[in-house]
Amino acid sequence: MMGTLLQRLDVKIRHLLPISLMILLFLFDAIPKRLPYFTEISPILPLAGIYYWAIFRPDLLGAKSVFLLGVAYDLAMGTPLGVSSAIFLGLHGLGQSQRRFFYRKPFLMIWLGFSLMAFVAMLLQWAFISLIYGRALPTEAAAFSYLMTISAYPVVSWFFARLQLVLLKNA
Amino acid sequence: MKQHPVAVGRLTTLKLLAQRFTVATLVVASFALMLWGKADTMLSESARVAVSDVTAPILNAMSQPASTAADLVSEVRELATLRGENARLSAENQSLLHWQTMARQLEVENRLLKAQMNYVSDPDPSFITTRVVGDMGGAYVHSMLVNAGARDGVRKGQAAVTGEMLVGRVMEVGERSARILLLTDINSHLPVLMENSRAKAILIGDNSDRPRLSYISQNAVVEPGERVVTSGHGGAFPPGVPVGVVVSVHDGVARVEPFVHRHRLEYVTIVDYGLAGILQAELGGGTTR
Numbered sequence: 001m002m003g004t005l006l007q008r009l010d011v012k013i014r015h016l017l018p019i020s021l022m023i024l025l026f027l028f029d030a031i032p033k034r035l036p037y038f039t040e041i042s043p044i045l046p047l048a049g050i051y052y053w054a055i056f057r058p059d060l061l062g063a064k065s066v067f068l069l070g071v072a073y074d075l076a077m078g079t080p081l082g083v084s085s086a087i088f089l090g091l092h093g094l095g096q097s098q099r100r101f102f103y104r105k106p107f108l109m110i111w112l113g114f115s116l117m118a119f120v121a122m123l124l125q126w127a128f129i130s131l132i133y134g135r136a137l138p139t140e141a142a143a144f145s146y147l148m149t150i151s152a153y154p155v156v157s158w159f160f161a162r163l164q165l166v167l168l169k170n171a
Numbered sequence: 172m173k174q175h176p177v178a179v180g181r182l183t184t185l186k187l188l189a190q191r192f193t194v195a196t197l198v199v200a201s202f203a204l205m206l207w208g209k210a211d212t213m214l215s216e217s218a219r220v221a222v223s224d225v226t227a228p229i230l231n232a233m234s235q236p237a238s239t240a241a242d243l244v245s246e247v248r249e250l251a252t253l254r255g256e257n258a259r260l261s262a263e264n265q266s267l268l269h270w271q272t273m274a275r276q277l278e279v280e281n282r283l284l285k286a287q288m289n290y291v292s293d294p295d296p297s298f299i300t301t302r303v304v305g306d307m308g309g310a311y312v313h314s315m316l317v318n319a320g321a322r323d324g325v326r327k328g329q330a331a332v333t334g335e336m337l338v339g340r341v342m343e344v345g346e347r348s349a350r351i352l353l354l355t356d357i358n359s360h361l362p363v364l365m366e367n368s369r370a371k372a373i374l375i376g377d378n379s380d381r382p383r384l385s386y387i388s389q390n391a392v393v394e395p396g397e398r399v400v401t402s403g404h405g406g407a408f409p410p411g412v413p414v415g416v417v418v419s420v421h422d423g424v425a426r427v428e429p430f431v432h433r434h435r436l437e438y439v440t441i442v443d444y445g446l447a448g449i450l451q452a453e454l455g456g457g458t459t460r
Contacts, residue, residue, distance in 0.1 A: 027226070027229060027230065027233060029307075029308050029309075030226065030230055030305040030306070030307055030308070030316070031230060031233055031234050031305070031306070032234060032238075032303055032304070032305065032306035032315075032434075032436070032437075033306065033308075033434075034238075034241045034434050034435070034437070035434055036432070036434045037380075037434065038308075038434065039306050039307075039308050039309075039433055039434065040309075040310055040380070041310065042308030042309060043308075044309065063190070063193055063194045063197050064193065064197065066197075067197040067200065067201065070201065071204070072222065075215075075218050075219045075221075075222040075223075076219075076222050076223070076226055076307075077307045077308075077309060077312050078219065078307050078312045078314045078350065079309065079311055079312055080205060080208050080209070081204045081205065081207070081208030081215045081218075082201045082202060082203070082204030082205030082206075082207075082208055083201075083205060085197070085200070085201035085204060086198060086201035086202065086205070089194065089197055089198050089201060090198075093194055125311075128205065129311050132205060132208075132209055133357055137310075137311065137357070137377075137378050138310075138377070138378055138379050141310035141311075141378070141379075142310040142311075144310075145309065145310045
């Protein structure tokens with residue numbers, strides 16, 4: 001009896017891995033990095049995370065969690081509330097719907113897919129925030145931030161894949 | 172447990188529909204949050220403050236190793252440029268000694284003049300020095316999280332300076348943490364003064380790294396190279412704090428380069444000027460201490 005209870009607890013804790021990793025990404029985003037002019041073009045790492053889990057383990061990071069993560073991200077970062085939830089949900093939905101296509105493809109294809117979807121997500125983010133503030137915001141910083149995000153995807157994906165192999169192999 | 176195939180099929184379609192329904196509701200909820208956040212700023216502010224009160228201590232602990240690493244890097248860099256830096260500092264020291272003598276003379280003169288005119292001087296500000304624990308990355312957010320909050324005496328609207336230069340103003344205050352709005356943020360409106368011509372203006376950020384000057388008084392002509400300081404209007408900010416330099420006048424729009432660069436900020440001093448300024452009056456006086 002104890003055995004199965006511990007087993008189930010073990011599985012439940014392993015299932016928390018995606019959400020904990022996402023929260024770690026948020027915190028990493030927020031730490032002051034003290035690199036000149038880096039902050040304005042810093043990548044939106046959670047996008048990479050959401051795409052990765054949407055393709056490989058959508059059962060562990062569902063729509064509700066993604067929505068809550070978006071709300072937490074907006075509250076922590078100071079961006080207008082609701083914007084990140086909308087684009088995270090959009091990316092999650094897109095990633096999940098194309099999951100069967102991407103699942104067995106080589107890494108480059110997955111990366112390309114992320115570049116396209118992240119472009120749509122960040123374009124929408126620019127549009128929503130501009131609408132909320134009532135004027136067209138500068139696009140240079142956002143464009144560079146997009147390039148940084150797609151460059152960061154391989155790193156994030158490698159890190160998540162290692163952890164997934166170690167911790168979630170049989171869970 | 173054998174299930175009828177038709178029933179299983181119906182179950183999966185129902186599940187799919189329920190899933191789609193959840194996603195649709197969540198998307199609608201996101202848009203609702205966008206509208207709500209725009210309409211009711213008090214609630215989103217308290218939510219943000221609650222989150223920052225939780226994350227600030229964590230970020231504080233996390234950024235210790237990062238700042239140690241940054242210190243190491245700057246130490247190595249400093250060693251490399253030691254000789255040149257030494258020469259430069261000696262020269263600067265000479266000119267500063269000269270300024271010090273002049274300042275002493277001016278201070279005496281000032282005191283005498285104040286006494287003659289029965290001048291009522293501004294109250295002495297008190298300071299709260301705190302560490303920057305969060306630099307919110309992103310193209311749209313120009314704010315920072317600091318490790319001091321209401322329990323340290325920080326209040327909304329206070330000025331944040333570093334080494335004599337203005338960084339921004341306190342926009343949200345929690346129990347343990349506060350959020351500082353930088354000058355370059357789109358929500359930042361700062362009453363300023365041209366140091367030489369004494370013309371008043373408002374420095375408005377637009378999320379670029381050079382905020383612009385608007386509502387320049389007396390239609391004064393603004394030249395590049397002119398220093399910009401705070402005017403102290405509204406009462407909450409100390410007057411005369413250096414803000415930046417006018418760098419370009421293009422199409423009638425003057426742009427200011429702030430003295431302070433975001434990536435160099437590690438410690439920030441929040442100035443408690445004593446007067447609550449117009450913000451407190453605006454809020455009806457019935458809000459936070």
